[in-house]
Every structure is written in C-alpha cells, then in structure tokens.
Amino acid sequence: MLLHLFKRPLLLFLLAHCLSVARWCHFGNFVADASVVLVATNATYQDRIAAFGPRLTDEGLFGYLVSIETIEDDNQKGCNKLKKKFANDSCIALVERGQCSFIDKVRNMQASGAIAVVVGDNEHNGLITMYATGESIRIWDTSDVKIPSVFVAQTEYRDLKSLLVVAKEPVEIQLLKDDLLQWPLLDVIIVVILSPTVMMIFIYVLWRIRQRQRRKQDIAPQQVVGNLPTKIFYRSKRQENDPQECVICLEDYVDEDELRIMPCKHEYHVKCIDSWLTTRQRFCPICKRDVCLPTEETPLLSVP
Ligand SMILES: [Zn+2]
Ligand SMILES: [Zn+2]
Structure with a gap:
C-alpha cells in the first residue's frame, strides 16, 4: 500500500540516487582536495590525491618537480618508463593525463625513480579522483604502488608547466595532505549509509504530506x-x-x-x-450524512 502510494517519487528518487552514486564512484567528487605548494613562493595549487597508493603524511612530501616532457618529449604522458632513471631520489614527476591509465603512469614513474607523481589535465578544468582502472588483472592489487600521486586540473597543470619552463633553478614543491574525507572508503560509507537515510527521510516527509492532505479531505471546513x-x-x-x-x-x-x-x-x-x-470526520456520527453536501436550506447553487 505504502509502496504503491510512493511508487513514482520512489522510482525517481532511486534513479537520482543511482546516478549520484555512479557520479561519485566515477568522478570521486566527494573526496576533499589537497594542494601542491611551491616552497619558494608559498603559492598553492589545488590537487586531489589518487584513490590508490600511500596517503600523504601530516608534514607533506617535499621534492623537486620535473616535467617528463623536458626529459623525453615523446613520453610527456608517462605511458612508458624513462629510458634513463631520475638523477636523484627527490624528483616528483609531472605527467599529462591521457593515452594510458593513471595507475600505469604512476607505476612507470615509480619504476623510473620518482618519489611522487603529479598528473595534470591539459584538456579539462575540473578535479577528478584517479582510480586504478585498466585491462590488466593488476588493477585489483595496487599494493605495489609505493609513491603517492595527485591530480591537478588544466589551469594548475599549465601554470606548473610554464613555471618549470621559466625557472632557472629546480622547483621545490610540497604535496600537502587532504584535510578530511581523504579516504575513498569514506566515499563508500557516505554513499551506503547516508544516502538511504536521506531516502527514508524523503519518503517519510512525503508520506506525512499525503496523510495531511488526505486528512484535510476527511474533515469539514x-x-x-x-x-x-x-x-x-x-x-x-x-x-x-x-x-x-x-x-x-x-x-x-x-x-x-x-x-x-x-x-x-x-x-x-x-x-x-x-x-x-x-x-475527525465530516459525517454525522449517527446517520453518516456528509455535512458538506448542499441541503435544501443551504444550496450551493441557486436554482433559477
Ligand atoms: Zn456531547
Ligand atoms: Zn444525522
């Protein structure tokens, strides 16, 4: 009965719910953002930590930002390991989004000696969460990824790249930790627990409104x-x-x-x-006659 009453709004709501879950899962919009900080100027660029790999610590991670493009111009997207490893163990690789999966980029840069990876978007301006996707069976196990990686949107990526071009000295950066909601697990908790709660509240409110409307029809003005x-x-x-x-x-x-x-x-x-x-009711308690019906003495419509 209750289900029948709310079938249409319930279906709509479920659809919206599924869409939002899919959106969260796919784009990870519910993960809070962290930042890339330029040590020399303290300028900050918004970024987002990947869903795989180690978390950043409270102190953040310091290193020198290196654009892969300047080392191997045919490998700016980091889809291959560097032919020659990074010279020292303080390099944070800047690679471009596209061509291969995020996890492949990070694995390649890890194998090339980077201590972290900044993946930049050269086509879209919006933060996304990098998930481990790909055809390989290895996507299910990301325990081999030992370095953190973050994603920056188009504006930040272009700024960082042009900064590297004009900089005369190595550019030291700090990858700062996300404040809260940094665990992808929290995404799942929110989707699994909070959304059904919101749905139940929505149904309850709707049920109360319908009940009130129905009660209004039952009583006399x-x-x-x-x-x-x-x-x-x-x-x-x-x-x-x-x-x-x-x-x-x-x-x-x-x-x-x-x-x-x-x-x-x-x-x-x-x-x-x-x-x-x-x-309670608009009927006479004895004979059940509706008091709202027109009577001969109080006709609703006057007869000509
Ligand atoms: Zn009485
Ligand atoms: Zn009566």
Missing part, C-alpha cells in the same frame, strides 16, 4: 461547521421523541446547553460535534 444552526436546550421545551443525551460524550443534556443542529436534524453539544467534524 470550520466555516461550514460554523454556519450550521444552533439552539439552546431547555428540558421544559423538549418534545417526546427528542434525544436527551449527546451520543458523542454520552452525557445528558441539561438546561442552557448549546446544541448544534445538523442538516440531518441530529443534535449534539456544539463543542462535541464541532471538534468531531473539524478534526
């Missing part, structure tokens, strides 16, 4: 109830067949009680029947 005639009860004026008790509160009428006269001529205490009609 205050104005209609207020327009029903009343009279004052006097035992002396009572006729033989007149009821002597209110069937709602089951109390006998006493002199000067104010009674409401329904269109069906049934009578009740004003406070009893008003509360019945405006909070």
